[in-house]
Amino acid sequence: ETGVTQSPTHLIKTRGQQVTLRCSSQSGHNTVSWYQQALGQGPQFIFQYYREEENGRGNFPPRFSGLQFPNYSSELNVNALELDDSALYLCASSLDLALGETQYFGPGTRLLVL
Amino acid sequence: AQTVTQSQPEMSVQEAETVTLSCTYDTSESDYYLFWYKQPPSRQMILVIRQEAYKQQNATENRFSVNFQKAAKSFSLKISDSQLGDAAMYFCAYHTGNQFYFGTGTSLTVIP
Numbered sequence: 001e002t003g004v005t006q007s008p009t010h011l012i013k014t015r016g017q018q019v020t021l022r023c024s025s026q027s028g029h030n031t032v033s034w035y036q037q038a039l040g041q042g043p044q045f046i047f048q049y050y051r052e053e054e055n056g057r058g059n060f061p062p063r064f065s066g067l068q069f070p071n072y073s074s075e076l077n078v079n080a081l082e083l084d085d086s087a088l089y090l091c092a093s094s095l096d097l098a099l100g101e102t103q104y105f106g107p108g109t110r111l112l113v114l
Numbered sequence: 115a116q117t118v119t120q121s122q123p124e125m126s127v128q129e130a131e132t133v134t135l136s137c138t139y140d141t142s143e144s145d146y147y148l149f150w151y152k153q154p155p156s157r158q159m160i161l162v163i164r165q166e167a168y169k170q171q172n173a174t175e176n177r178f179s180v181n182f183q184k185a186a187k188s189f190s191l192k193i194s195d196s197q198l199g200d201a202a203m204y205f206c207a208y209h210t211g212n213q214f215y216f217g218t219g220t221s222l223t224v225i226p
Binding site: 103 | 157160166217
């Protein structure tokens with residue numbers, strides 16, 4: 001059984017650029033959630049995808065967008081990068097959408113915006 | 115607004131001793147789940163334990179147990195017989211509907 005993987009592991013961008021982060025969910029999981037974790041903080045929920053549709057969204061602007069593919073892998077896209085977007089971006093997959101379903105986290109992508 | 119508060123930024127415990135990490139949350143929902151996650155220095159978040167809000171019985175997983183006080187909106191984690199491998203950031207989390215909320219974390223140090 002393959003766990004949740006994310007790519008790239010590290011990324012450096014400049015303000016105003018666009019970035020795409022990728023996540024492969026654990027085998028058999030159809031739900032993917034994305035989180036932003038600033039240094040020294042807890043993860044902040046960005047959004048969740050279930051069977052290729054956005055199912056829920058946290059308090060993030062529209063320049064944060066996502067996709068989920070038929071194989072349930074997912075992308076997080078951030079446009080017009082700002083310095084405050086520098087953070088660890090975590091992807092988590094779960095077997096289903098049910099309340100309380102266990103989330104399995106990937107190792108994260110560290111984004112630095114200069 | 116739903117929030118999760120962890121009032122202890124750092125805690126330490128002697129190896130083999132017991133430590134309790136605190137968490138309080140604010141919600142108007144009746145149906146939700148609470149979790150404790152562990153994030154070791156390697157960064158990968160791991161589920162430690164979870165609790166359904168409608169269950170009065172406190173969840174237990176080996177050396178980890180919770181004290182769930184629904185009326186007080188409190189959800190503390192007790193780690194018994196602490197081991198060096200327990201050293202990590204611990205996050206309390208809340209899940210309702212399609213929203214997830216995490217606390218700011220407690221850094222646990224285990225002293226040999």
